[in-house]
Amino acid sequence: QVQMVESGGGLVQAGGSLRLSCAASGRTFSRDTLAWFRQAPGKEREFVAAISWTATTYYAVSVKGRFTISRDNAKSTVNLQMSSLKPEDTAVYYCAADRSVTVDQRAYAYDYWGRGTQVTVSS
Numbered sequence: 001q002v003q004m005v006e007s008g009g010g011l012v013q014a015g016g017s018l019r020l021s022c023a024a025s026g027r028t029f030s031r032d033t034l035a036w037f038r039q040a041p042g043k044e045r046e047f048v049a050a051i052s053w054t055a056t057t058y059y060a061v062s063v064k065g066r067f068t069i070s071r072d073n074a075k076s077t078v079n080l081q082m083s084s085l086k087p088e089d090t091a092v093y094y095c096a097a098d099r100s101v102t103v104d105q106r107a108y109a110y111d112y113w114g115r116g117t118q119v120t121v122s123s
């Protein structure tokens with residue numbers, strides 16, 4: 001059974017940092033595209049960052065320069081280092097895996113999802 005489990009969310013003040021981790025199991029993810037999405041109350045799920053199987057990274061404009069995505073294929077994990085956090089970063093953050101090697105920023109392209117972890121940034 002494929003599982004993706006996020007951890008590391010919490011409450012942080014504006015300007016602070018958090019590191020999210022996602023542990024994947026149940027299949028080999030080394031050639032998958034891995035990504036983070038987020039969803040704020042009343043809003044659609046949006047792309048945050050993705051990393052290809054060759055470790056090429058992609059970021060939403062709103063987080064570029066503040067967030068860093070990384071992966072460890074040996075451990076089947078994907079991480080999101082978030083810095084200079086803003087109240088508008090408050091959301092549930094989800095990790096996802098796409099079996100395609102083509103990086104896609106659309107949520108429907110992803111095959112596997114975690115249940116999410118809450119990130120709250122206070123002003």
